[in-house]
Amino acid sequence: MSVRAIVAKPWVWSYVAAFAVWLATIAFTGGQGAGGVLTAALTFGTFFALVAIGQMFVITLGPGNVDLSIPATMTLAGTIAMKAMAESDAMIPVGLGLALLTGLCVGILNFGLILLLRIPPIIATLSSSFIVQSTAIWWNRGLRIKPPPALGDFATTNVMGVPVLAVLVIIIAAVMHVVLARTVFGRSVTAIGQNQRAAWLAGVKVERIRFLTYVLCALFSSLCGFLLASFSGGAALNMGQEYLLTSIAVVVIGGTSVAGGFGNVPGLWGASLFLFLLVTMLNTYGLGAGPRLILTGAIIILVIVAASYRRQRE
Amino acid sequence: MGAVVNPRLLRALLPAFSLAVLLAAIFWLQPRTMTYFGLNLLLNLAIPIVLATIAQMFIICVNDLDLSIGSYVSLTACIAATWLNDEPVVGVAALALCVLVYAGLGALIHIRQLPSIVVTLGMSFVWLGVAILVLPTPGGEAPEWLRGLMTWKPEFVPFPIIASVVIAVVVHVGLMWSPYGAVLRGVGGNARAVERAGWSLLKAKVIMYALAGIAGAFAGMALVGLTTSADANIALRYTLLSIAGVILGGGEFVGGRVSPVGAVIGAMTLTLAASFLSFLQLNPDWQIGAQGAILIIVLALRVLINRAEGRR
Numbered sequence: 001m002s003v004r005a006i007v008a009k010p011w012v013w014s015y016v017a018a019f020a021v022w023l024a025t026i027a028f029t030g031g032q033g034a035g036g037v038l039t040a041a042l043t044f045g046t047f048f049a050l051v052a053i054g055q056m057f058v059i060t061l062g063p064g065n066v067d068l069s070i071p072a073t074m075t076l077a078g079t080i081a082m083k084a085m086a087e088s089d090a091m092i093p094v095g096l097g098l099a100l101l102t103g104l105c106v107g108i109l110n111f112g113l114i115l116l117l118r119i120p121p122i123i124a125t126l127s128s129s130f131i132v133q134s135t136a137i138w139w140n141r142g143l144r145i146k147p148p149p150a151l152g153d154f155a156t157t158n159v160m161g162v163p164v165l166a167v168l169v170i171i172i173a174a175v176m177h178v179v180l181a182r183t184v185f186g187r188s189v190t191a192i193g194q195n196q197r198a199a200w201l202a203g204v205k206v207e208r209i210r211f212l213t214y215v216l217c218a219l220f221s222s223l224c225g226f227l228l229a230s231f232s233g234g235a236a237l238n239m240g241q242e243y244l245l246t247s248i249a250v251v252v253i254g255g256t257s258v259a260g261g262f263g264n265v266p267g268l269w270g271a272s273l274f275l276f277l278l279v280t281m282l283n284t285y286g287l288g289a290g291p292r293l294i295l296t297g298a299i300i301i302l303v304i305v306a307a308s309y310r311r312q313r314e
Numbered sequence: 315m316g317a318v319v320n321p322r323l324l325r326a327l328l329p330a331f332s333l334a335v336l337l338a339a340i341f342w343l344q345p346r347t348m349t350y351f352g353l354n355l356l357l358n359l360a361i362p363i364v365l366a367t368i369a370q371m372f373i374i375c376v377n378d379l380d381l382s383i384g385s386y387v388s389l390t391a392c393i394a395a396t397w398l399n400d401e402p403v404v405g406v407a408a409l410a411l412c413v414l415v416y417a418g419l420g421a422l423i424h425i426r427q428l429p430s431i432v433v434t435l436g437m438s439f440v441w442l443g444v445a446i447l448v449l450p451t452p453g454g455e456a457p458e459w460l461r462g463l464m465t466w467k468p469e470f471v472p473f474p475i476i477a478s479v480v481i482a483v484v485v486h487v488g489l490m491w492s493p494y495g496a497v498l499r500g501v502g503g504n505a506r507a508v509e510r511a512g513w514s515l516l517k518a519k520v521i522m523y524a525l526a527g528i529a530g531a532f533a534g535m536a537l538v539g540l541t542t543s544a545d546a547n548i549a550l551r552y553t554l555l556s557i558a559g560v561i562l563g564g565g566e567f568v569g570g571r572v573s574p575v576g577a578v579i580g581a582m583t584l585t586l587a588a589s590f591l592s593f594l595q596l597n598p599d600w601q602i603g604a605q606g607a608i609l610i611i612v613l614a615l616r617v618l619i620n621r622a623e624g625r626r
Contacts, residue, residue: 064567066431068554117613118620120567122379126554127613130606138599245381248435258429290447297439304433308426 010255010307011267017253018274025281035161041276042166047231048272050169050224051243052250053176054217056268059251060180061210062193062260064120067217069110069129070247071240074225076136077102078235081226082145089150096226103222106132107215114214115207121214140237147230155230165227170269177265189213193260249296250275253303321623325616329563329579332612336586343593350472357474358540360585361464362387364478365533366552367559367581368485368574372526374560375489375572376502376519378423378430382438383530384553386412388546389445390534395454395544398535402457413527420523424516438553445546452545456538464539478578485574498522502570558609559584564616583608 022041026034051070058067077099085095106128113124146152157164180186188209191199200206224243229235252258253274254267278299282292340356341348347356366387373380390409398405419437423430466473489495500508501518509515533552538544561567562583563576587608588601 113610117610117617119561119613122567123557123561123609123613126558127606127609129554130609131603134600134603134606137602138597245435245438248432252432252435258432288446288450290443290445290450293439293443293446295443297436297441297443300436300439301433304428304436305422305426308428 009264009266010262010310011264011270014254014267014270014274018270018277021274021277021281025277025284028281028284037277037280039158039161039163040280041273043163043231044276045269045272046163046166046169047224047228047243048246048250048275049173049268050227051221051247052254052268052272053173053265054220055247056251056254056256056263056265057176057180057189057213058121058217059248059256059258060189060193060260060263061213062196064122065193065210065260066122066248067110067125067214067221068122068244069106069125069132069218070221071244072129072132072136073103073106073218073221074228074240074243075235075237076106076132076139076225077222078225078229078239079136079140079237082147082229082235083139085145085148085151087146087148089148092148092151095148095151099222099226100219103219104215106222107218110218111211111214114210125214137237140235144234144236146234151230152233155227165231173265173269180263180265185209185212190261190263193257193262195261246275249300252300255307258304321619325564325619325623326573326576328612328615328619329573329576329583332562332608332615333579333583333586336583336590336608340586340590340593347593350467350470354467354472354474356586356589357472357478357582358464360582361474361477362533362537362540362549363552363555363559363585364481364578364581365529365536366549366556367563367577368481369526369529369533370556371485371560371563371565371572371574371577372522372529373430373434374502374557374565374567375499375570376522377568377570378434379557379567380434380526381431381553382434382441383526383556384550385438385441385445386416386527386530387534387537387549387552388544389441389448390531391538391544391548392445392449392454392534392546394460394535394538395456396449398460399455399457409531412531413524416527416530417520417524420519420521421516423523424519442546442550449544449546452543454538454544456542460535460539461542464536478582482575482578485578489572489574499570499572502568502572555581555584555605558605562609562612583612 022037025037026032051074055067055070058065080102081095081099084098085091109128110121110125113119113128114121117124147155155165180189188199188204191202191204192206192209196206225235225240228239232239250268250271253271254264256263256267275296278296279292282295346352366383369383370380390412393405393408393412397408419433422428423433468476489498497508497513498518498521501515501522505515508518534549537549541548559581560572560577561580563573563578563580565572565577584605587605591601591604592598
């Protein structure tokens with residue numbers, strides 16, 4: 001691949017931006033903590049990237065497709081798993097299984113509503129998220145149960161500054177990249193996003209693919225909820241809150257088309273690292289929460305405006 | 315056969331019917347709510363939600379979606395509880411600036427053909443950030459006149475009902491009856507046809523976004539009038555509630571098919587859904603879930619009505 005071909009990839013810019021922000025941070029500290037910042041970025045970027053993979057597949061299905069139930073699914077899966085495991089190492093497989101089962105159920109509920117009520121996915125996932133969130137509140141009862149010791153250790157282990165979880169999610173991302181680019185399922189998702197009717201005429205089983213995509217997204221959300229609860233010492237009712245807008249922001253900054261039909265996985269990691277490093281940089285510069293949020297928002301808008309100029313040139 | 319009720323009429327009446335059923339259930343469970351003060355308490359918090367839903371409806375009417383209305387209402391609430399109280403001139407100027415930014419967003423989205431969902435997503439961070447700058451810690455104080463208005467007790471009819479009716483009628487007349495309102499709705503229905511007929515699409519989008527900004531600012535002011543103080547996160551859940559309210563009221567995401575009266579009713583239904591469960595003396599944990607369930611039930615009824623229409 002020539003340099004030109006690499007630069008033309010929409011996802012390259014998220015890495016360039018992440019690297020620039022990292023440089024700006026360590027330039028300020030005079031090189032101190034350069035490695036520590038990267039470790040932290042990998043740790044927290046892991047959770048962003050994991051939910052964003054699912055959201056990216058959903059958004060690639062085309063206009064109107066977006067999953068608003070991610071935060072509720074994360075909370076419910078984390079809550080159920082922590083309660084079931086009751087701090088016992090032996091129960092870890094059961095907890096993981098229950099978390100994924102939760103995701104499966106939410107995915108089926110989401111698509112069931114989309115198909116049966118013929119409503120836009122945004123409203124279907126919105127109404128189901130209300131119910132899922134209530135279930136989590138009811139099941140949790142305000143308790144904060146710690147994860148089993150072995151799981152907690154696993155979730156917070158770093159090997160030479162690289163978090164084990166990050167390695168796991170990088171592998172997952174690599175697999176999903178192949179799934180998107182090389183498998184019938186991935187190509188079908190892209191085809192539906194480009195032109196649903198053409199895809200249907202070409203023999204793509206549109207409803208089945210959409211079903212699988214929503215289930216996939218819910219599964220990733222539940223896995224993220226499980227891992228996040230293990231990492232942060234228990235499930236909390238507001239643990240998924242920031243992941244709704246962040247998951248969409250990561251997908252957009254990562255170079256996936258919001259109009260659907262053009263997804264990519266590598267950009268998700270770049271955008272996740274970028275968003276975390278940006279917050280770190282602004283913290284290092286001593287800015288409070290206000291300016292940090294304003295800049296985050298301004299950058300999201302700038303990215304989408306820049307993308308519109310690129311689209312115009314092509 | 316004339317015996318079958320016209321499905322189109324049925325669909326138009328569905329939001330009002332849902333609200334009536336919910337209200338009847340609450341009256342039956344707790345007859346004391348049937349009084350002036352009961353209704354006042356029950357519907358008080360509906361006013362800001364109604365206004366936020368109207369704001370969302372303006373955006374949905376032109377086929378866009380606003381993910382920032384919750385944090386925008388939070389910001390205007392913060393401005394109302396600080397500057398509008400201390401320095402009314404500064405407060406009014408700040409609110410006017412917010413509306414101008416909204417109008418500018420409409421222009422940006424139209425000129426660059428951007429997806430509104432992403433632009434407003436970015437703006438939701440911006441509004442929240444500004445709100446934190448305006449009011450770093452929860453507090454502030456509602457202006458006297460605002461508190462007076464929101465706690466006003468007119469004779470016979472509770473204020474929330476009067477306010478809702480006035481909002482519904484004003485927006486309905488402006489958007490559904492006025493000639494230019496038809497043009498504005500046409501932008502959502504068939505933008506090219508509107509453009510060929512010589513109307514400026516840019517102007518229409520700017521107006522709709524500005525109207526949303528105005529309604530959102532009123533929502534923030536109404537909220538502060540009720541709660542007497544504000545914080546930067548006070549209205550974040552309005553984003554999702556307002557979308558649900560518009561859809562519940564018979565609006566659709568595309569085609570400029572919205573209903574101001576329906577949106578007001580939808581917002582009131584969602585407000586009541588939350589209190590319905592507390593009257594059932596069931597677990598308060600399910601309050602949010604009840605809103606979801608009612609949304610699903612009403613949408614399912616709409617599907618049934620549409621099917622009946624399809625068979626005719």
